[in-house]
Amino acid sequence: MRLSARNKITARVTSITHGEATANVALDAGGLRLVASITVEAVEELGLAVGSEVTAVIKASDVILAVPG
Numbered sequence: 001m002r003l004s005a006r007n008k009i010t011a012r013v014t015s016i017t018h019g020e021a022t023a024n025v026a027l028d029a030g031g032l033r034l035v036a037s038i039t040v041e042a043v044e045e046l047g048l049a050v051g052s053e054v055t056a057v058i059k060a061s062d063v064i065l066a067v068p069g
Helices: 040-046
Strands: 007-018 022-029 032-039 053-058
Touching: 007 032, 007 040, 022 040, 022 053, 032 040
Parallel strands: none
Antiparallel strands: 007 022, 007 053, 022 032
């Protein structure tokens, strides 16, 4: 798989919460928790299950940073 996105994080699926059309897939990326919201259809097509190893590809037009203050 070749992608133009540079923000790729290896992770393991820790839980999947199915909604009617969307599923929240919780990931453990080396101790960092990420959650991806994807379609239920995509979960099925990818064969995702707890324990699956995945690559989270992050492509965003905006990233907002905050500092204490």
